[in-house]
Amino acid sequence: MADLHDTDRLRALEARIAKLKGDAPEQHISDTHYEQANMAWRMVIEMVAGVLIGFGVGYGMDALLGTIPIFLVLFTMLGFAAGVRVMLRTAKEAQRRDPGLPGNDDEGD
Numbered sequence: 001m002a003d004l005h006d007t008d009r010l011r012a013l014e015a016r017i018a019k020l021k022g023d024a025p026e027q028h029i030s031d032t033h034y035e036q037a038n039m040a041w042r043m044v045i046e047m048v049a050g051v052l053i054g055f056g057v058g059y060g061m062d063a064l065l066g067t068i069p070i071f072l073v074l075f076t077m078l079g080f081a082a083g084v085r086v087m088l089r090t091a092k093e094a095q096r097r098d099p100g101l102p103g104n105d106d107e108g109d
Contacts, residue, residue, distance in 0.1 A: 039094050046090060047083040054079015 058075030065071070 039090070043087045043090050046086045047080075050079045050081075050083025050086065051076060052079070054082070 054075040054077070055072065057079075058069070058072035061067075061071040061075070062069055
């Protein structure tokens with residue numbers, strides 16, 4: 001008789017634990033790997049897009065104004081700086097989302 005009572009209590013306890021844990025699906029290592037690869041590709045695309053947009057604007061201004069490639073060089077460098085800035089912002093976002101990433105020592109912030 002005591003075994004039946006203990007079994008019911010165990011089932012009730014397991015049900016309560018499952019309810020408190022919620023329905024969080026387990027994330028496999030391969031999912032995390034693809035998520036990190038997607039973040040890396042996003043950062044590369046942001047960097048290249050900044051440089052290409054700067055190059056295009058500089059080339060266009062030089063073509064319109066008939067100047068030497070001063071605007072091309074200037075806007076390409078500005079595009080590079082903007083790409084780096086956006087890429088660093090994405091890296092901070094990734095660190096906030098996953099505090100276990102290496103180099104995440106935001107204890108003083």
